[in-house]
Amino acid sequence: MNKKYNIMLLLLLIIISPISYTYNNDFIIRTSVDMKYAFCDVKTNGVSGANNRSSVSRGGIGFGSTSTNSMILMENGENTITIELASLNWFSQDDIPQKERNIFHPNARCEIVVNKMDDQGNIIPLTQLMVKINEDGQPEAYENNKIDSSIEKKIILASNTEKIESDKILERVNAKEYPKDMTVFQFNKKINISDLPKWPWVEADKYEDTPKQRELLQAAYLELWTAFEQQDDSKIKQLLTPSLEVWAASTGGNVEEQFASREIGESFSKQNFQMIPINWNNFQPLIMNNGKMVKLVYKEDFDFSPVSYRFTTEKGTSRVAYHSPIFSFVNGKFIPVI
Incomplete structure (x- = not known):
């Protein structure tokens, strides 16, 4: 099975915009x-910032501690x-009966x-x-x-995946990574934030997946x-600059340092590097943040x-890597x- 190599944590790509964003803040927010x-x-x-899906789908018991940059997903006022x-x-390698899939470990x-x-x-x-x-035996907020x-x-x-018949990116997929018809217990809490920078997405037009919007997104x-x-x-650096400015404002450093940390050139130097042609029929929109x-x-x-894209490791193994940016419709693009 091809392993996934997500080169950018939280997926940092951005297309060039004629607007230059300047941020003056003296704090950061982490979750x-x-x-x-x-x-x-x-x-x-x-918008998902951290999860343990990869671990539990491969037999792990879900242990993990981390932090995520929630600041770039927040705006002034009420947030969730x-x-x-x-x-x-749901992720077990054993054939567990449907009626037992919502039984939780007591801890x-x-x-x-x-x-x-x-x-x-x-x-x-x-x-x-x-x-x-x-x-x-059920999840509850305390x-x-x-x-x-x-x-x-x-x-x-949870949303279900869909089998693809042609132009596959992956030869095989882990069927346990996105279990079919999985029950999810969702807990939402409101939080008010002030003095945040005004990120580019804050005044974005709502995405409604019209044919014209899909064409522009593609x-x-x-x-x-x-x-x-x-x-x-x-x-690539030109295309990434607005996003790199956001990350510099919320994590430190500058655009040059942020771009260098992405190590984009490392991907191109891989043996047999090759971009995978896009079959648009194999993709669907994931709409987040109230359509923004x-x-x-x-x-x-x-x-x-x-x-x-695909490449070959030093051991001769074929791998697939990807960049998965999150888009907003800002100033007509x-x-x-x-």
Whole structure:
């Protein structure tokens, strides 16, 4: 099976825009994540920032601690932070009966803390959300060991993948990575934020997947794909600059340092590097952040993007890597904003 190599954490590509964004902020916002014995997906305004899908789909028990840059997904005013939890039984390599798939490990939990860190190094907790298993064996949100009734709780079905018949990116996919008809327990909490920079996506037009919008979105992907196919570092840097400015404002450094950290040239130097031609029928839109953000995802495995390529490792193994930007429709054009 081809392993996935997501070169950019949180997918940092962006198309050039005539607007130059300048950000003056003296703080950053991070969301710390602690998870165990369950599938956990942490989202900010509907955009996934961290999850343990890859681990649990390969037999892991869901242990993990990390942090995610939630600041670039927030705007001034009300925002929503989310925990989505599912039982490990959905990812089991064994044939578990349908009625047992929503049985949770009694110690399953996922906890997030949103922290603001100023330029003096002070850490200010803004809010937290903790989900664990109640006496009935079901996920529940708690605060100070009491059920948090202020949290919006929903039970939803995860999106299903779709089998592709031709022009496959992957020879095989891990069927357990996106279990069919998986039940997900979703917990949403509101948080008010102020003094944030005004990111490019804040005033984006809503994506509704009209034929014209889809055509423009595909054109943006093709422009990016072509830049990679031509292996033009200068062009790629130009295309990435607005996004790199956002990341520099929220993580530190400057555009030059951010671009260097992506190691784009490393991909081109791989043996047998080759971009994978795009079959648009094999992709579908994933709409996020109340329509302000969208990306195209591969129907058989939602991690993959139209901007994908193959290469051969030093050991002679074929690999597939990808870049999966998130777009917004800004000033009449789709630009990757994250």
